[in-house]
Amino acid sequence: MTLSVDLSNILEQRVECGVSEEELDDVDGELRSNHDELREKDPGFLTVPEDVDVDAVEALADDLRNDFTSLVNVGIGGSALGGRTLVEALAPDADVYFVDNADPSLLADVVDEVELADTVFVVVSKSGSTAETVANYRVVRELLQHEGLDPRRHSVAVTGNPDAFDVSRVVEFPDVPGRYSALSVVGLLPAAFAGVDVEAVVEGARDGMTRCRKPSLHDNPGYALAAASYVLGERGFDVSVMMPYSERLEAFAEWYAQLYAESLGKERERGRYGLTPVRALGTTDQHSLLQLLVDGPRDKQVTFVDAPAREDFDVPGDDYLAGASLDGLREVELEATRTSLTESDVPNVRLSIDLVEEDVGELLYTYMVAVAAVAELAGVDAYGQPGVEHGKELARDMLESGGVHSEGTLFGL
Amino acid sequence: MTLSVDLSNILEQRVECGVSEEELDDVDGELRSNHDELREKDPGFLTVPEDVDVDAVEALADDLRNDFTSLVNVGIGGSALGGRTLVEALAPDADVYFVDNADPSLLADVVDEVELADTVFVVVSKSGSTAETVANYRVVRELLQHEGLDPRRHSVAVTGNPDAFDVSRVVEFPDVPGRYSALSVVGLLPAAFAGVDVEAVVEGARDGMTRCRKPSLHDNPGYALAAASYVLGERGFDVSVMMPYSERLEAFAEWYAQLYAESLGKERERGRYGLTPVRALGTTDQHSLLQLLVDGPRDKQVTFVDAPAREDFDVPGDDYLAGASLDGLREVELEATRTSLTESDVPNVRLSIDLVEEDVGELLYTYMVAVAAVAELAGVDAYGQPGVEHGKELARDMLESGGVHSEGTLFGL
Numbered sequence: 001m002t003l004s005v006d007l008s009n010i011l012e013q014r015v016e017c018g019v020s021e022e023e024l025d026d027v028d029g030e031l032r033s034n035h036d037e038l039r040e041k042d043p044g045f046l047t048v049p050e051d052v053d054v055d056a057v058e059a060l061a062d063d064l065r066n067d068f069t070s071l072v073n074v075g076i077g078g079s080a081l082g083g084r085t086l087v088e089a090l091a092p093d094a095d096v097y098f099v100d101n102a103d104p105s106l107l108a109d110v111v112d113e114v115e116l117a118d119t120v121f122v123v124v125s126k127s128g129s130t131a132e133t134v135a136n137y138r139v140v141r142e143l144l145q146h147e148g149l150d151p152r153r154h155s156v157a158v159t160g161n162p163d164a165f166d167v168s169r170v171v172e173f174p175d176v177p178g179r180y181s182a183l184s185v186v187g188l189l190p191a192a193f194a195g196v197d198v199e200a201v202v203e204g205a206r207d208g209m210t211r212c213r214k215p216s217l218h219d220n221p222g223y224a225l226a227a228a229s230y231v232l233g234e235r236g237f238d239v240s241v242m243m244p245y246s247e248r249l250e251a252f253a254e255w256y257a258q259l260y261a262e263s264l265g266k267e268r269e270r271g272r273y274g275l276t277p278v279r280a281l282g283t284t285d286q287h288s289l290l291q292l293l294v295d296g297p298r299d300k301q302v303t304f305v306d307a308p309a310r311e312d313f314d315v316p317g318d319d320y321l322a323g324a325s326l327d328g329l330r331e332v333e334l335e336a337t338r339t340s341l342t343e344s345d346v347p348n349v350r351l352s353i354d355l356v357e358e359d360v361g362e363l364l365y366t367y368m369v370a371v372a373a374v375a376e377l378a379g380v381d382a383y384g385q386p387g388v389e390h391g392k393e394l395a396r397d398m399l400e401s402g403g404v405h406s407e408g409t410l411f412g413l
Numbered sequence: 414m415t416l417s418v419d420l421s422n423i424l425e426q427r428v429e430c431g432v433s434e435e436e437l438d439d440v441d442g443e444l445r446s447n448h449d450e451l452r453e454k455d456p457g458f459l460t461v462p463e464d465v466d467v468d469a470v471e472a473l474a475d476d477l478r479n480d481f482t483s484l485v486n487v488g489i490g491g492s493a494l495g496g497r498t499l500v501e502a503l504a505p506d507a508d509v510y511f512v513d514n515a516d517p518s519l520l521a522d523v524v525d526e527v528e529l530a531d532t533v534f535v536v537v538s539k540s541g542s543t544a545e546t547v548a549n550y551r552v553v554r555e556l557l558q559h560e561g562l563d564p565r566r567h568s569v570a571v572t573g574n575p576d577a578f579d580v581s582r583v584v585e586f587p588d589v590p591g592r593y594s595a596l597s598v599v600g601l602l603p604a605a606f607a608g609v610d611v612e613a614v615v616e617g618a619r620d621g622m623t624r625c626r627k628p629s630l631h632d633n634p635g636y637a638l639a640a641a642s643y644v645l646g647e648r649g650f651d652v653s654v655m656m657p658y659s660e661r662l663e664a665f666a667e668w669y670a671q672l673y674a675e676s677l678g679k680e681r682e683r684g685r686y687g688l689t690p691v692r693a694l695g696t697t698d699q700h701s702l703l704q705l706l707v708d709g710p711r712d713k714q715v716t717f718v719d720a721p722a723r724e725d726f727d728v729p730g731d732d733y734l735a736g737a738s739l740d741g742l743r744e745v746e747l748e749a750t751r752t753s754l755t756e757s758d759v760p761n762v763r764l765s766i767d768l769v770e771e772d773v774g775e776l777l778y779t780y781m782v783a784v785a786a787v788a789e790l791a792g793v794d795a796y797g798q799p800g801v802e803h804g805k806e807l808a809r810d811m812l813e814s815g816g817v818h819s820e821g822t823l824f825g826l
Contacts, residue, residue, distance in 0.1 A: 008823035024824075077700025092522070102696040102746055103660045104739035108724045109505070132696055135734055135742050139726040178700075221826055238710065239652065239689055247516045258701035265705025274709025276652055277702075278691055283515045283545055286801065287490025287591075288671035289690075292678025294800030296687025297651065311521045313552040320813045321548055326517035328816070329548050332808050333515055335817045340804035342820075387707030388699065391753035395745050400733045403741070404748045407755075410421035411437075413634055 002207060003362045005221045006350040009342045010228050010301070016345040017298070019231050027227045027377070028217050034376040035215040041376075043383050045180035045368055049205035049361075052174075054198055057185050060171070061192035064156070068120040070095040071193045072110055074140065075124030075186075076132050078178020079158075081255040082187030082364070086201065087194045088251040089360050094194030102132045107139060116147050122156045124186060126173045128164025131395065137165065158186055177383050179259050182364045197357045204358030208365035222369030228301070228349050229260075229370065230377045233275050237301040237347055240275045241293065244305035245282035245334045248355055252305070253279040256367060263371045265387070266380035273378045283333040290337065294344045302341060302348040305363075306334055307355050415620060416775045418634045419763040422755045423641050423714070429758040430711070432644050440640045440790070441630050447789040448628040454789075456796050458593035458781055462618035462774075465587075467611055470598050473584070474605035477569070481533040483508040484606045485523055487553065488537030488599075489545050491591020492571075494668040495600030495777070499614065500607045501664040502773050507607030515545045520552060529560050533606075535569045537599060539586045541577025544808065550578065571599055590796050592672050595777045610770045617771030621778035635782030641714070641762050642673075642783065643790045646688050650714040650760055653688045654706065657718035658695035658747045661768055665718070666692040669780060676784045678800070679793040686791045696746040703750065707757045715754060715761040718776075719747055720768050 012018035039046065064071065073083055073096070080100040087096050097110045121144075123137045141151040155167035162170045174184040181187060183205050188198045208222075217223040229240060240260060242253045257277035265274035280289050282304070293300055312327040321329070341348050353359035375382035398404055425431035452459065477484065486496055486509070493513040500509050510523045534557075536550045554564040568580035575583045587597040594600060596618050601611045621635075630636040642653060653673060655666045670690035678687035693702050695717070706713055725740040734742070754761050766772035788795035811817055 004825060006822050006825040008820070008825065011823055013823060014820070076697060081701075092518075093525075100697050101660055101694070102739055102743040103658065103722055104725045104743070105505075105722045106660045107726065107739065108722075109660075112506075131734065131742060131746070134730075135728045135737070135739055138729050138734070139739060142726075142729055218826065224826055245516065247514055247519045247522075254701070261702045261705035261709075265707075265709030267708045272708060272710050274705045276689075276691065276705065276709070276712070278689065281514070284489060284513050286804065288494075288667070289674045290804065291798040291800045292674035292687045292689065294678075294803075295680045295685065296674075296678030296689070297685050299689070309516055309518045309521075312517050313520065313555075315548045316551050316555055317547075320809050321544070321551070323815075324548070324812055326515055326520065326548055326552060329544060329808075329812070330515040330517070332811045332817055333544070333804075335819050336804045336808035336811060339807055339819065343803070344800070385704040387704045387757075390707075390756070391699065391703065391746075391749050394752055395742075395749035396733050398745045398749060399737055399742070402736075404745055406748050406752065407421070407427070409419050410424055410426060412417060412419040412421065413632065413637055 003221060003359055003366060004352045005224050007224055007228055009338065010232060010347040010349060014342050015347050017235055018347055023231055024227065027231055030377055031217055031223045031227065031373060032215045034373070038372055038376050044174065044176040048174065048176065048183045049202050049209055049365060052184050052188065052202060054202050057188045057192050057198055061189060064120050064193055068118050070097070070114040070119040071190055072097045072099060072114065072119055072121045073124060073190045074099045074121055074133055074137050076100040076130060077258060078181055079124035079126070079133065079186060081251065081258055082182025083190035084251040085182060085255045085364065086187055086191035086196055086360065089248045089355060090191065090196045090357060091194035092248060096190050096194045099136050102135065107136055111143060116144060116149060120154055120156060122158060122189060123165050123167070124158040125164065126160045126178055128159045128161030158189065179262055180368055182255065183361065200357035201361035204361030205365040207358065208362040212366060212369040222366045223373050225349065225366065225370040226373035226377065229275060230374045232301045232347050236299055238275050239278055239300045241278045241280050241289070241300055241302040243280040243282050243285065243302055244307060245330055246305065246307040246309065246355065249305055249307055250281055253281070259367060259371050262385050263375055263382040264378065264380060268380050270379070273380050282337065283330055286333065286337055293341060293346055298345065300346060302346060304334055304338055304348060304350045306331070306350065306352045310355055416634060416772055416779060417765045418637050420637055420641055422751065423645060423760040423762060427755050428760050430648055431760055436644055437640065440644055443790055444630055444636045444640065444786060445628045447786070451785055451789050457587065457589040461587065461589065461596045462615050462622055462778060465597050465601065465615060467615050470601045470605050470611055474602060477533050477606055481531050483510070483527040483532040484603055485510045485512060485527065485532055485534045486537060486603045487512045487534055487546055487550050489513040489543060490671060491594055492537035492539070492546065492599060494664065494671055495595025496603035497664040498595060498668045498777065499600055499604035499609055499773065502661045502768060503604065503609045503770060504607035505661060509603050509607045512549050515548065520549055524556060529557060529562060533567055533569060535571060535602060536578050536580070537571040538577065539573045539591055541572045541574030571602065592675055593781055595668065596774065613770035614774035617774030618778040620771065621775040625779060625782040635779045636786050638762065638779065638783040639786035639790065642688060643787045645714045645760050649712055651688050652691055652713045654691045654693050654702070654713055654715040656693040656695050656698065656715055657720060658743055659718065659720040659722065659768065662718055662720055663694055666694070672780060672784050675798050676788055676795040677791065677793060681793050683792070686793050695750065696743055699746065699750055706754060706759055711758065713759060715759060717747055717751055717761060717763045719744070719763065719765045723768055
């Protein structure tokens with residue numbers, strides 16, 4: 001199987017305020033006319049599946065697996081989420097960990113879990129100066145030294161600033177924004193160490209390239225997803241709920257949230273833009289968010305991702321559950337929730353994949369194309385993140401001046 | 414320390430479109446006039462910290478710990494999130510697991526992790542008929558039998574339907590809606606088994622009761638939070654981002670999302686209502702959602718929860734990070750992000766707690782009062798979830814008729 005997309009339930013035949021044939025044609029025309037510009041603006045991610053040196057990634061991963069049994073990825077945001085997505089989807093039991101928070105309890109947990117002597121730390125930062133990553137990595141070096149271990153031997157850096165870290169091996173961070181790096185060495189190295197067949201991931205991404213090179217939403221799944229996101233957003237469905245029905249795709253929903261939030265949440269001349277990503281998990285969040293989706297404000301579009309589990313159990317009994325399996329129940333709940341939302345006029349999209357390397361690679365590639373295409377339609381720059389710079393400066397100022405300063409409390413209890 | 418709330422950055426002195434003194438007085442008047450009605454409508458949760466039999470919970474937990482080393486909670490939504498929140502915040506290393514999804518890979522993971530012979534399964538369902546819970550529990554029974562173990566001996570049920578499960582011990586599910594059950598036996602039993610001092614949790618909740626019994630937002634932190642949520646929601650800030658700066662409070666953000674989404678997402682005569690909860694995690698999601706919060710549409714209110722980590726590491730170096738610790742960096746990043754959002758006119762609230770039993774108990778109690786108060790202000794029923802019934806019926810119909818049926822595809826690729 002490959003990735004399939006079903007947009008039926010965004011159409012006016014199915015939901016109130018749905019999309020008409022005419023509007024689909026209009027947005028298809030816009031996508032076609034933006035097609036070349038999108039490719040011209042590409043900062044490099046479109047060709048990553050062709051450019052990436054998979055053999056080198058696999059050779060490095062093999063090398064590291066000869067010397068180490070655990071890998072800890074020290075990186076945050078785009079320097080963590082691609083790898084986490086691949087590992088959780090495809091090798092969830094691997095001894096691969098992600099330290100992606102300044103909260104010291106995360107590093108403490110990971111250090112408790114691994115044997116330092118058998119662990120390689122992959123420090124990932126394009127600039128080489130991300131505060132959380134630098135701080136965590138410095139602590140890691142001290143912990144290694146304290147155990148009599150050589151920090152250089154236990155460290156690999158993936159960075160665009162080769163002088164930033166004193167490590168035994170430096171790998172070049174590719175020239176793409178962090179959130180578009182999942183299919184490069186940034187995402188593939190931890191995955192390969194975890195035992196994921198990264199060649200197959202990249203093959204799937206190449207299938208995605210072939211499909212997403214087409215200029216029309218009728219052939220290009222990235223453009224089809226972009227059209228749904230954008231047109232629905234324009235009519236007020238600007239909260240985008242990503243709801244995989246798979247425990248293995250929780251990290252994918254986080255990756256998606258970063259990709260959509262950072263790429264689309266922008267100021268532009270004709271006003272602010274953005275689709276608000278909400279992460280959900282089926283069937284669990286049927287018991288959490290569903291009530292709001294059904295009866296709350298009509299500002300949500302929902303994307304279901306169906307991914308059959310790799311294991312299953314039969315459910316015994318002599319009632320309505322008889323003959324079902326747990327995974328069959330998961331599937332039925334997805335369809336029932338989808339139908340129920342459609343009947344309540346909540347537009348929704350259904351994606352299907354198998355939890356195999358090729359499909360996950362295609363899924364990630366397709367969404368990167370989708371978000372770039374939404375950005376073209378909306379007239380925003382998909383690749384910067386200017387809004388976060390001021391906070392970084394404030395943090396640095398506070399650290400240099402010795403600690404927290406705030407404006408004081410006007411109203412507290 | 415106890416829980417403290419800082420509402421300064423929702424005020425018009427700090428942010429554009431902020432709240433004026435006059436509006437605060439108005440909403441305070443409404444809260445005062447709703448005060449008795451809120452208490453009359455209470456389905457029982459307001460007095461849980463006084464009603465709950467902590468000794469019985471502790472005695473049962475001790476009993477179970479004599480016979481078992483691991484506990485698996487089989488329940489979903491309100492039958493899982495309270496316990497998960499307490500365990501993750503206060504005893505994150507405990508051998509306590511939550512099976513809260515029909516996805517069989519979750520059950521498979523948990524069964525791989527534990528020794529069945531040393532494991533007690535706590536099946537939690539108020540109705541006794543929640544599909545995911547019933548299905549998972551039936552599979553568990555078969556797995557136990559297959560190992561030559563007695564399912565009854567390995568099972569406790571927490572349910573309002575004592576005939577639903579064939580177990581050695583039945584505990585009454587209290588007469589409160591699931592999402593308001595965190596401080597009852599439902600949330601406390603797994604926490605007590607995990608080693609959490611549940612007496613102290615309940616003591617903290619009782620402090621919350623004392624403060625939240627006051628009729629004014631100037632004294633009652635639940636009402637203060639409700640006023641912020643409601644007034645900001647009314648002026649279009651209806652996406653509520655819950656952003657704890659603590660790995661230990663990720664489950665709390667999920668608990669909050671359920672509480673807000675299910676309690677407030679309702680149809681009412683004067684139109685649909687709801688605040689859309691978005692879960693975030695600091696510092697991690699500064700590298701994911703922050704760009705959208707700063708530059709995207711002005712429809713978000715943000716709640717920061719500051720909770721210092723219980724462990725810490727010094728960060729070596731001779732640059733701006735010198736002298737900082739990881740937890741100091743976490744704290745500085747919180748303040749810097751808060752300041753940056755305020756300067757960008759994104760209204761925000763700051764909550765502070767310590768990661769101790771009393772404060773977490775008070776936090777949960779205070780938010781239950783907050784959501785009930787928002788419901789009163791908005792004119793919605795905080796306690797039902799009528800919107801999810803239709804999906805449940807559809808799922809049952811599909812299972813009875815042998816599988817998935819959908820309307821077919823109008824537009825797919």
